[in-house]
Amino acid sequence: xxxxxxxxxxxxxxxxxxxxxxxxxxxxxxxxxxxAYLDPNFTEExxxxxxxxxxxxxxxxxxxxxxxxxxxxxxxxxxxxxxxxVSGLMLAVLPNTLLLTMTALLVAYAFGSLFGxxxxxxxxxxxxxxxxxxxxxxxxxxxxxxxxxxxxxxxFSLNWFPSGGANIAGARYASEWDRILSLDxxxxxxxxxxxxxxxxxxxxxxxxxxxxxxxxxEEFVTMARMKGLPERNVMLRHAARNALLPLITAFAITxxxxxxxNVVIETVFSWPGLGHMLVDAVANSDYPLAQGxxxxxxxxxxxxxxxxxxxxxxxxxxxxxGSR
Amino acid sequence: MExxxxxxxxxxxxxxxxxxxxxxxxVLVAQLRDPxxxxxxxxxxxxxxxxxxxxxxxxxxxxDILFTADGQLAASLPPSAEHLxxxxxxxxxxxxxxxxxxxxxxxxxxxxxxxxxxxxxxAGLLSGYLGGFVDKLLMRLADILLGLPFLPFVIVxxxxxxxxxxxxxxxxxxxxxxNPARVIRSQVLTxxxxxxxxxxxxxxxxxxxxxxxxxxxxxLPLSFxxxxxxxxxxxxxxxxxxxxxxxxxxxxxxxTMLQDAYASQALDxxxxxxxVPPGLCIVLVVLAGFFIGRGYxxxxxxxxxxx
Numbered sequence: 001x002x003x004x005x006x007x008x009x010x011x012x013x014x015x016x017x018x019x020x021x022x023x024x025x026x027x028x029x030x031x032x033x034x035x036a037y038l039d040p041n042f043t044e045e046x047x048x049x050x051x052x053x054x055x056x057x058x059x060x061x062x063x064x065x066x067x068x069x070x071x072x073x074x075x076x077x078x079x080x081x082x083x084x085x086v087s088g089l090m091l092a093v094l095p096n097t098l099l100l101t102m103t104a105l106l107v108a109y110a111f112g113s114l115f116g117x118x119x120x121x122x123x124x125x126x127x128x129x130x131x132x133x134x135x136x137x138x139x140x141x142x143x144x145x146x147x148x149x150x151x152x153x154x155x156f157s158l159n160w161f162p163s164g165g166a167n168i169a170g171a172r173y174a175s176e177w178d179r180i181l182s183l184d185x186x187x188x189x190x191x192x193x194x195x196x197x198x199x200x201x202x203x204x205x206x207x208x209x210x211x212x213x214x215x216x217x218e219e220f221v222t223m224a225r226m227k228g229l230p231e232r233n234v235m236l237r238h239a240a241r242n243a244l245l246p247l248i249t250a251f252a253i254t255x256x257x258x259x260x261x262n263v264v265i266e267t268v269f270s271w272p273g274l275g276h277m278l279v280d281a282v283a284n285s286d287y288p289l290a291q292g293x294x295x296x297x298x299x300x301x302x303x304x305x306x307x308x309x310x311x312x313x314x315x316x317x318x319x320x321x322g323s324r
Numbered sequence: 325m326e327x328x329x330x331x332x333x334x335x336x337x338x339x340x341x342x343x344x345x346x347x348x349x350x351v352l353v354a355q356l357r358d359p360x361x362x363x364x365x366x367x368x369x370x371x372x373x374x375x376x377x378x379x380x381x382x383x384x385x386x387x388d389i390l391f392t393a394d395g396q397l398a399a400s401l402p403p404s405a406e407h408l409x410x411x412x413x414x415x416x417x418x419x420x421x422x423x424x425x426x427x428x429x430x431x432x433x434x435x436x437x438x439x440x441x442x443x444x445x446x447a448g449l450l451s452g453y454l455g456g457f458v459d460k461l462l463m464r465l466a467d468i469l470l471g472l473p474f475l476p477f478v479i480v481x482x483x484x485x486x487x488x489x490x491x492x493x494x495x496x497x498x499x500x501x502x503n504p505a506r507v508i509r510s511q512v513l514t515x516x517x518x519x520x521x522x523x524x525x526x527x528x529x530x531x532x533x534x535x536x537x538x539x540x541x542x543x544l545p546l547s548f549x550x551x552x553x554x555x556x557x558x559x560x561x562x563x564x565x566x567x568x569x570x571x572x573x574x575x576x577x578x579x580t581m582l583q584d585a586y587a588s589q590a591l592d593x594x595x596x597x598x599x600v601p602p603g604l605c606i607v608l609v610v611l612a613g614f615f616i617g618r619g620y621x622x623x624x625x626x627x628x629x630x631x
Contacts, residue, residue, distance in 0.1 A: 014467055015471070017471075021472075025484060133611075140608075140611040140614060141610075142579075142582075144564060145563075148582065148586060148599055152591040152596070155591075257473065257474070263479070263568065264564050282479055282483045282570070294473070294477075294480060297473045298471060301471060301473050
């Protein structure tokens with residue numbers, strides 16, 4: 001079987017296993033597990049709907065099959081608090097999360113690859129002595145604390161940016177695109193994206209630096225030098241290009257992990273995204289919503305890991321997976 | 325995030341394999357001459373001492389609501405000789421909280437590190453050395469666990485089974501052991517192809533002896549590396565969980581301090597002396613782990629040592 005086919009099967013297996021783990025996790029809770037799906041405030045009509053949809057009156061194995069069938073159809077049930085289908089609630093906030101993640105990642109990786117290459121080029125200098133501990137410190141800082149500092153300085157002290165949310169309360173837009181492209185959205189996006197980018201740039205910087213150091217020892221770099229090319233050319237055109245590859249994989253993997261890892265930054269900035277929704281749902285024992293948000297986050301994570309593998313195969317002809 | 329971390333730190337150990345345990349230890353000791361690793365060890369020792377003597381160092385009980393001399397609630401006071409870092413909105417001493425906050429953080433970090441390194445090493449060894457069914461089972465399990473989003477999983481586990489430090493550690497360890505296990509497994513696979521293993525087999529050493537005496541010591545640096553990375557992960561995760569309000573509310577930790585500051589609008593008031601120090605402490609402890617880990621990085625990239 002082809003490598004891609006194998007990876008695809010593997011991914012489906014992992015997704016199945018995760019949904020199964022989640023099914024049992026939410027049912028092994030103390031107390032009556034069926035209560036988790038039936039909010040006492042539901043109307044009788046809503047109760048009947050949920051009971052039917054999830055087969056809560058049936059034995060566990062049958063419930064499991066119904067749960068799987070529902071998942072396959074993208075049916076996550078009704079949220080306790082909002083009394084709306086979970087899938088609709090999640091789709092409404094998903095663009096916010098994806099935009100925040102994408103912006104922060106692009107900023108972090110653009111900066112990281114350039115700065116990392118520079119660090120490798122100027123290895124052993126003052127720049128390195130100062131930057132490496134600073135970069136490591138940003139990796140060691142809790143994301144939410146970076147967010148708190150950014151918030152205290154730029155939102156509260158300087159009053160340059162709003163302190164939370166994605167749009168001014170009550171603002172109405174003709175379409176989702178209008179909302180995202182509005183200046184107001186950009187102003188709200190700046191601080192959370194900046195905090196995330198500060199946290200994220202450490203990995204690309206360090207990765208790029210160590211890749212460059214490896215690549216710079218290879219023969220084609222020596223060859224380029226011997227041809228008499230200017231050092232800047234050798235570094236950027238020859239070394240840096242080849243050192244970029246592992247960064248692309250890291251980008252994809254980090255993207256997948258971020259959608260889940262965003263929970264803290266989204267909470268600090270009250271950003272209406274998936275992570276914030278998960279935290280709210282868990283805090284309010286809104287189990288259908290918590291379960292749905294968790295599964296969607298896991299889905300993105302697994303998909304991006306899969307994408308990272310594919311990208312790697314596509315970009316590096318030296319990687320062959322045929323024998324594995 | 326772990327997988328990316330692993331990406332940065334996963335190259336195999338060229339040339340290091342096969343050396344006897346004694347010289348391995350001397351390499352570890354030599355790492356202490358590396359200024360980063362040395363700084364890391366010093367930071368750790370300092371925080372461990374603070375945690376041990378926290379009761380003596382803290383001027384107040386961190387949970388006591390304090391009053392000023394004229395009977396007013398000592399709320400949101402700026403730093404002074406009496407209150408080194410000021411007080412919280414409810415009149416608690418920030419410095420005392422900071423000192424006692426070292427305990428849960430170090431507890432979580434150290435237990436998670438030991439557990440991750442131990443389980444990861446054992447699983448990697450068994451998987452790589454025994455192969456077959458054990459290998460398949462462990463690696464499939466690792467795949468599944470690596471597909472679970474880290475922080476959301478810890479949050480959901482703690483919300484479902486209760487908010488104690490032990491449960492936080494449990495959830496963290498459950499998700500982190502696959503990283504060292506995978507790397508150690510592949511290292512074991514290459515090690516078992518080496519001649520010294522062949523030689524041991526020829527002299528009649530048992531399988532268990534080969535695994536524990538000949539193979540295991542060669543992967544110890546990797547175990548240490550992942551242990552030191554796990555300290556940081558665990559401390560950050562515990563702080564995040566507390567910050568989000570899912571932590572044990574009876575325990576004063578740096579995470580709960582930051583949550584308290586955030587929820588009490590300390591950011592709005594610009595009370596930096598309240599919310600900067602706990603974050604700095606987290607940075608220092610996690611950084612120390614990275615520094616010690618970076619000390620091993622040179623061990624992992626011997627090619628760089630002579631450049």
